[in-house]
Amino acid sequence: MTPALPTLELQYRRNGRALPTVDLQLQELFRFAQALSAFSPLLTEWYLTSDKDLADALRYKAFDANGPTSAALAIVKTESKNVHDIRSVSVWNGAENNANAAVLSSRCNVLGRPDAFKFGLKLQPEVLDWKTGAQWMQAALAIWPADFSNFGPFWYAEKKVFKDRPGVSWMLYLPKILTIRQVPEARALVPVMGPGKKQIGTIIVSVTDERFSAENAAHVKIANDIEIRLVDQDLLPRYADL
Helix, strand or coil: CCCCCEEEEEEECCCCCCCCCHHHHHHHHHHHHHCCCCCCHHHCCCEECCCCCHHHHCCCECEECCEECHHHHHHHHHHCCCCCCEEEEEEECCCCCHHHCEEEEEEEECCCCCEEEEEEECCCCCCCCHHHHHHHHHHHHCCCCEEEEEEEEHHHHHCCCCCCCCCCCCEEEECCCCCCCCCCCCCEEEEEECHHHCEEEEEEECCCCCCCCCCCHHHHHHHHHHHHHHHHCCCCCCHHHC
Protein backbone atom coordinates (compact mmCIF):
# COMPACT_ATOMS: atom_id res chain seq x y z
CA MET A 1 0.00 0.00 0.00
CA THR A 2 1.25 3.48 -0.88
CA PRO A 3 2.10 5.43 2.31
CA ALA A 4 -0.19 8.34 3.08
CA LEU A 5 2.63 10.93 3.26
CA PRO A 6 0.32 13.83 4.12
CA THR A 7 1.36 17.22 2.80
CA LEU A 8 0.07 20.71 3.48
CA GLU A 9 0.75 23.13 0.64
CA LEU A 10 0.05 26.84 0.52
CA GLN A 11 0.72 29.51 -2.11
CA TYR A 12 0.46 33.27 -1.65
CA ARG A 13 1.90 36.55 -2.91
CA ARG A 14 3.68 38.90 -0.55
CA ASN A 15 3.70 41.59 -3.26
CA GLY A 16 6.92 43.17 -2.07
CA ARG A 17 9.65 44.71 -4.19
CA ALA A 18 12.29 42.77 -2.28
CA LEU A 19 12.58 39.49 -0.46
CA PRO A 20 11.41 39.48 3.15
CA THR A 21 14.18 39.50 5.74
CA VAL A 22 15.68 36.20 6.78
CA ASP A 23 14.47 36.96 10.29
CA LEU A 24 10.85 37.22 9.10
CA GLN A 25 11.00 34.11 6.92
CA LEU A 26 12.35 31.98 9.77
CA GLN A 27 9.97 33.60 12.27
CA GLU A 28 7.04 32.55 10.09
CA LEU A 29 8.26 28.94 10.05
CA PHE A 30 8.69 29.10 13.83
CA ARG A 31 5.11 30.28 14.30
CA PHE A 32 3.79 27.35 12.28
CA ALA A 33 6.07 24.89 14.07
CA GLN A 34 4.50 25.93 17.36
CA ALA A 35 1.12 24.74 16.08
CA LEU A 36 2.52 21.22 15.52
CA SER A 37 4.12 20.42 18.85
CA ALA A 38 0.96 19.13 20.53
CA PHE A 39 0.48 16.45 17.84
CA SER A 40 3.71 14.51 18.46
CA PRO A 41 6.97 14.84 20.43
CA LEU A 42 8.68 14.32 17.07
CA LEU A 43 7.47 17.78 16.05
CA THR A 44 8.96 19.78 18.90
CA GLU A 45 12.57 20.29 17.72
CA TRP A 46 13.62 21.57 14.30
CA TYR A 47 16.99 21.84 12.57
CA LEU A 48 18.24 23.55 9.44
CA THR A 49 18.29 21.06 6.59
CA SER A 50 21.59 20.05 5.04
CA ASP A 51 22.56 18.22 1.86
CA LYS A 52 25.54 16.68 3.67
CA ASP A 53 25.48 13.89 6.26
CA LEU A 54 23.20 13.38 9.27
CA ALA A 55 25.73 14.82 11.70
CA ASP A 56 25.90 18.07 9.72
CA ALA A 57 22.10 18.22 9.49
CA LEU A 58 21.87 18.04 13.29
CA ARG A 59 24.45 20.75 13.97
CA TYR A 60 22.17 23.75 14.07
CA LYS A 61 18.82 24.01 15.79
CA ALA A 62 16.48 26.23 13.83
CA PHE A 63 14.45 27.40 16.83
CA ASP A 64 14.57 27.75 20.59
CA ALA A 65 11.70 28.63 22.91
CA ASN A 66 11.70 32.26 21.74
CA GLY A 67 12.02 31.84 17.99
CA PRO A 68 14.79 31.40 15.39
CA THR A 69 18.21 30.77 16.93
CA SER A 70 21.07 33.17 16.34
CA ALA A 71 23.03 30.36 14.67
CA ALA A 72 20.21 29.60 12.23
CA LEU A 73 19.80 33.26 11.37
CA ALA A 74 23.54 33.69 10.80
CA ILE A 75 23.79 30.62 8.56
CA VAL A 76 20.80 31.47 6.37
CA LYS A 77 21.94 35.09 6.03
CA THR A 78 25.42 33.95 4.99
CA GLU A 79 24.13 31.37 2.51
CA SER A 80 21.74 33.88 0.93
CA LYS A 81 23.97 36.93 1.07
CA ASN A 82 23.87 37.59 -2.68
CA VAL A 83 20.37 36.21 -3.27
CA HIS A 84 17.86 38.87 -4.26
CA ASP A 85 15.13 37.19 -6.32
CA ILE A 86 14.28 33.82 -4.76
CA ARG A 87 15.17 32.29 -1.39
CA SER A 88 14.24 28.89 -0.01
CA VAL A 89 14.56 27.99 3.67
CA SER A 90 13.72 24.57 5.08
CA VAL A 91 13.90 22.89 8.46
CA TRP A 92 13.38 19.28 9.52
CA ASN A 93 12.56 17.48 12.75
CA GLY A 94 15.90 15.68 13.15
CA ALA A 95 14.42 12.17 12.97
CA GLU A 96 17.17 9.59 12.51
CA ASN A 97 14.57 7.17 11.14
CA ASN A 98 13.41 8.45 7.75
CA ALA A 99 9.95 6.99 8.43
CA ASN A 100 9.50 9.63 11.15
CA ALA A 101 10.77 12.60 9.17
CA ALA A 102 8.95 15.92 8.81
CA VAL A 103 9.97 19.01 6.84
CA LEU A 104 8.83 22.64 6.78
CA SER A 105 9.88 24.71 3.79
CA SER A 106 9.35 28.31 2.76
CA ARG A 107 10.10 29.71 -0.71
CA CYS A 108 9.90 33.45 -1.31
CA ASN A 109 10.09 35.20 -4.70
CA VAL A 110 10.23 38.76 -5.90
CA LEU A 111 8.92 38.13 -9.41
CA GLY A 112 7.28 35.23 -11.18
CA ARG A 113 5.86 32.34 -9.19
CA PRO A 114 3.90 32.88 -5.98
CA ASP A 115 5.60 32.38 -2.64
CA ALA A 116 5.01 28.93 -1.20
CA PHE A 117 4.97 27.06 2.09
CA LYS A 118 4.97 23.28 2.43
CA PHE A 119 4.72 20.88 5.37
CA GLY A 120 5.33 17.20 4.72
CA LEU A 121 5.46 14.38 7.24
CA LYS A 122 5.88 10.62 7.38
CA LEU A 123 5.72 10.07 11.10
CA GLN A 124 3.41 8.05 13.32
CA PRO A 125 0.75 8.44 14.53
CA GLU A 126 -0.93 9.01 11.21
CA VAL A 127 -3.31 11.91 10.83
CA LEU A 128 -6.67 10.17 11.18
CA ASP A 129 -8.98 13.07 12.08
CA TRP A 130 -9.78 15.69 9.44
CA LYS A 131 -9.97 18.33 12.17
CA THR A 132 -6.21 18.01 12.78
CA GLY A 133 -5.47 18.90 9.17
CA ALA A 134 -7.97 21.75 9.30
CA GLN A 135 -6.33 23.15 12.45
CA TRP A 136 -2.90 23.02 10.82
CA MET A 137 -4.27 24.72 7.73
CA GLN A 138 -5.87 27.47 9.81
CA ALA A 139 -2.57 27.98 11.64
CA ALA A 140 -0.82 28.42 8.29
CA LEU A 141 -3.53 30.77 7.00
CA ALA A 142 -3.06 32.98 10.06
CA ILE A 143 0.56 33.49 8.93
CA TRP A 144 0.36 33.56 5.12
CA PRO A 145 -2.47 35.19 3.06
CA ALA A 146 -3.07 32.20 0.82
CA ASP A 147 -4.43 32.15 -2.72
CA PHE A 148 -5.08 28.49 -1.95
CA SER A 149 -4.00 25.77 0.46
CA ASN A 150 -4.58 22.04 0.35
CA PHE A 151 -3.91 19.10 2.64
CA GLY A 152 -3.90 15.40 1.93
CA PRO A 153 -1.82 12.51 0.59
CA PHE A 154 1.16 13.54 -1.51
CA TRP A 155 0.18 11.12 -4.28
CA TYR A 156 -3.29 12.58 -4.75
CA ALA A 157 -1.75 15.11 -7.16
CA GLU A 158 -1.67 12.32 -9.77
CA LYS A 159 -5.44 11.79 -9.46
CA LYS A 160 -6.85 15.30 -9.49
CA VAL A 161 -8.99 16.26 -12.49
CA PHE A 162 -7.28 19.46 -13.62
CA LYS A 163 -3.50 19.38 -13.78
CA ASP A 164 -3.32 23.15 -14.19
CA ARG A 165 -5.28 23.85 -10.99
CA PRO A 166 -4.99 22.95 -7.30
CA GLY A 167 -6.59 19.67 -6.26
CA VAL A 168 -9.08 19.26 -3.43
CA SER A 169 -7.55 16.12 -1.91
CA TRP A 170 -8.65 15.81 1.75
CA MET A 171 -9.27 19.52 2.06
CA LEU A 172 -8.81 22.70 0.07
CA TYR A 173 -8.86 26.33 1.18
CA LEU A 174 -9.98 29.09 -1.15
CA PRO A 175 -10.19 32.80 -0.20
CA LYS A 176 -13.91 32.79 -0.98
CA ILE A 177 -17.07 32.53 1.12
CA LEU A 178 -18.68 29.28 -0.04
CA THR A 179 -21.97 27.62 0.86
CA ILE A 180 -23.12 24.01 0.75
CA ARG A 181 -25.41 25.01 -2.11
CA GLN A 182 -22.33 25.87 -4.17
CA VAL A 183 -20.42 22.75 -3.12
CA PRO A 184 -23.01 20.07 -2.22
CA GLU A 185 -20.43 17.26 -2.48
CA ALA A 186 -18.40 18.67 0.42
CA ARG A 187 -18.69 16.80 3.71
CA ALA A 188 -17.82 19.96 5.66
CA LEU A 189 -17.23 23.65 4.97
CA VAL A 190 -15.08 25.40 7.56
CA PRO A 191 -15.15 29.21 7.61
CA VAL A 192 -11.77 30.90 7.99
CA MET A 193 -11.90 34.19 9.84
CA GLY A 194 -9.60 37.15 9.38
CA PRO A 195 -9.11 40.55 11.04
CA GLY A 196 -12.23 41.90 12.67
CA LYS A 197 -13.65 38.38 12.84
CA LYS A 198 -14.76 38.64 9.22
CA GLN A 199 -14.78 35.52 7.08
CA ILE A 200 -12.01 35.63 4.49
CA GLY A 201 -12.33 32.14 3.03
CA THR A 202 -13.52 28.56 3.33
CA ILE A 203 -11.90 25.16 3.87
CA ILE A 204 -13.68 22.52 1.78
CA VAL A 205 -13.43 19.05 3.35
CA SER A 206 -14.04 16.02 1.15
CA VAL A 207 -14.05 13.22 3.78
CA THR A 208 -14.91 13.46 7.48
CA ASP A 209 -15.64 9.93 8.69
CA GLU A 210 -12.15 8.47 8.13
CA ARG A 211 -8.67 9.32 6.91
CA PHE A 212 -8.66 10.37 3.26
CA SER A 213 -6.82 7.86 1.05
CA ALA A 214 -5.70 8.39 -2.53
CA GLU A 215 -6.14 4.63 -2.97
CA ASN A 216 -9.80 4.74 -2.00
CA ALA A 217 -11.78 5.22 -5.22
CA ALA A 218 -14.77 6.63 -3.33
CA HIS A 219 -12.58 9.28 -1.68
CA VAL A 220 -10.96 10.25 -4.96
CA LYS A 221 -14.38 10.51 -6.65
CA ILE A 222 -15.67 12.91 -3.98
CA ALA A 223 -12.60 15.12 -4.33
CA ASN A 224 -12.79 15.00 -8.14
CA ASP A 225 -16.50 15.84 -8.10
CA ILE A 226 -15.79 18.89 -5.92
CA GLU A 227 -13.07 20.02 -8.33
CA ILE A 228 -15.48 19.76 -11.27
CA ARG A 229 -18.18 21.59 -9.35
CA LEU A 230 -15.78 24.43 -8.51
CA VAL A 231 -14.52 24.76 -12.09
CA ASP A 232 -18.09 24.82 -13.42
CA GLN A 233 -18.65 27.91 -11.25
CA ASP A 234 -15.25 29.46 -12.04
CA LEU A 235 -14.21 29.09 -8.39
CA LEU A 236 -11.04 26.98 -8.77
CA PRO A 237 -8.13 29.11 -10.03
CA ARG A 238 -5.50 28.08 -12.53
CA TYR A 239 -1.90 28.13 -11.30
CA ALA A 240 -1.09 30.51 -14.15
CA ASP A 241 -3.56 33.06 -12.78
CA LEU A 242 -2.23 33.07 -9.22
